[in-house]
Amino acid sequence: MYDMAVLWDWIAFCVRWLHVVTAMAWIGASFYFIALDLMLKPNPALPEGAHGEEWEVHGGGFYHTVKYMVAPSEMPEHLTWHKWQSYSTWLSGAALLMIVYWVGGELFLLDPTKADLALWQGIVISGGSLTIGWLLYDQMCKSKLSENPTLLMLLLFVILVAMSWGYNQIFTGRAALLHLGAFTATIMTANVFFQIMPNQRIVVDDLKNGRTPDAKYGKIAKVRSTHNNYLTLPVVFLMLSNHYPLAFATQYAWIIASLIFLTGVTIRHYFNTMHRTGKGPNWTWAVTAILMIIIAWLSTVPGMDTYDEAEARPLTPYEQKYASSEHFEDAYYAVVGNCSMCHAREPSWEGMHWPPKGVVLETQSDVARHADQIYLQAGRTHAMPPPNAIQMDPEVRQQIVAWVQDVRSDI
Numbered sequence: 131m132y133d134m135a136v137l138w139d140w141i142a143f144c145v146r147w148l149h150v151v152t153a154m155a156w157i158g159a160s161f162y163f164i165a166l167d168l169m170l171k172p173n174p175a176l177p178e179g180a181h182g183e184e185w186e187v188h189g190g191g192f193y194h195t196v197k198y199m200v201a202p203s204e205m206p207e208h209l210t211w212h213k214w215q216s217y218s219t220w221l222s223g224a225a226l227l228m229i230v231y232w233v234g235g236e237l238f239l240l241d242p243t244k245a246d247l248a249l250w251q252g253i254v255i256s257g258g259s260l261t262i263g264w265l266l267y268d269q270m271c272k273s274k275l276s277e278n279p280t281l282l283m284l285l286l287f288v289i290l291v292a293m294s295w296g297y298n299q300i301f302t303g304r305a306a307l308l309h310l311g312a313f314t315a316t317i318m319t320a321n322v323f324f325q326i327m328p329n330q331r332i333v334v335d336d337l338k339n340g341r342t343p344d345a346k347y348g349k350i351a352k353v354r355s356t357h358n359n360y361l362t363l364p365v366v367f368l369m370l371s372n373h374y375p376l377a378f379a380t381q382y383a384w385i386i387a388s389l390i391f392l393t394g395v396t397i398r399h400y401f402n403t404m405h406r407t408g409k410g411p412n413w414t415w416a417v418t419a420i421l422m423i424i425i426a427w428l429s430t431v432p433g434m435d436t437y438d439e440a441e442a443r444p445l446t447p448y449e450q451k452y453a454s455s456e457h458f459e460d461a462y463y464a465v466v467g468n469c470s471m472c473h474a475r476e477p478s479w480e481g482m483h484w485p486p487k488g489v490v491l492e493t494q495s496d497v498a499r500h501a502d503q504i505y506l507q508a509g510r511t512h513a514m515p516p517p518n519a520i521q522m523d524p525e526v527r528q529q530i531v532a533w534v535q536d537v538r539s540d541i
Contacts, residue, residue, distance in 0.1 A: 142230060145226045155218075160359060168405035169405050179200065179201070179202060201336070211327075231309075232253050236448065237499065241300070267289065268325075270285060276353065287388075287391060290310070291384075294310050297309050297384070303378035306378065306383065308368065318365070321354035322358075329347035333347055361391075362398075363393070368387060382428040445498055460532075469508065473492070474491075479519070
């Protein structure tokens with residue numbers, strides 16, 4: 131039985147679910163504290179060292195929050211740390227990247243029409259680039275550039291654009307955008323792990339030992355936290371992009387990804403200003419709309435991941451086993467007869483201009499390359515084809531199952 135594919139897909143699903151849950155916790159906490167910090171109001175009756183206060187109502191109760199710009203006069207008895215949301219989001223995301231783009235690298239990671247690389251080389255670039263990005267960014271923040279926050283943000287944007295272009299010279303479209311999101315998320319989590327938390331621990335240690343904490347540690351943490359605030363929304367977009375070929379499978383996908391970072395700035399600027407003043411600048415929505423129109427226009431340019439070029443890639447030994455199976459002919463005609471109206475280089479389904487998720491199932495090589503996905507989507511489950519498009523007979527689905535299980539029994 132070929133149940134390992136089902137098990138592996140459930141493992142990937144569970145890790146993805148964990149990643150989404152922890153990301154919601156991290157983003158929610160981050161957005162809340164940014165809003166709270168901007169809404170603080172001065173009050174002369176506050177304790178010494180307090181910067182501001184905010185009254186809130188939620189869940190049937192009132193909350194009174196007081197912020198100390200550096201630290202209170204003495205260590206509180208109870209202190210809640212906000213860190214595990216960030217760590218668990220990055221760890222689960224890294225695990226998901228390894229499952230999808232390292233283990234499944236021959237299908238999802240490398241594009242041989244862009245660069246002739248072995249899978250192990252692609253994996254090294256995948257993991258190594260995340261580390262290099264953090265080191266470069268961290269050195270910039272520690273340099274004199276930190277005295278000019280606007281210039282620092284512009285240079286960070288330049289780095290992100292360069293990485294967007296670079297990833298698209300090596301990886302498949304969906305892998306390129308996903309890695310750009312991972313590149314950015316690594317910077318964000320490293321900010322928490324290497325800067326924000328250590329600086330806060332120094333302040334706590336000073337309080338415990340009766341020393342007056344240095345205000346510089348809080349300022350450093352604040353700068354890194356602000357950067358994370360502006361990077362969050364683009365990362366969410368990039369993580370979702372692998373579901374939409376219009377985002378990842380076009381000639382200018384790297385420009386689309388770059389422009390998304392600008393929308394993150396405009397949207398967050400609106401909400402940050404609204405939290406601080408009670409009214410956001412409406413021009414930010416106009417700029418965001420214009421950027422999205424440009425992105426939509428760029429997405430109509432023919433894809434870099436051209437489906438004719440993909441056909442030129444020889445089958446891997448793993449894929450060749452599927453193409454040479456005695457059940458392959460029956461499975462091939464089953465797939466072409468039920469799936470190719472949509473999953474074609476030029477789909478015949480009315481109103482569809484690109485194959486869903488960029489998956490083409492026309493030639494024998496196409497079908498052999500996507501055997502695992504076909505097995506899960508149309509063999510073991512009824513996810514595909516959509517029931518309102520075509521009714522696939524159970525016997526036809528069984529032909530797909532028999533084909534894949536026959537190959538897997540020999541591996």
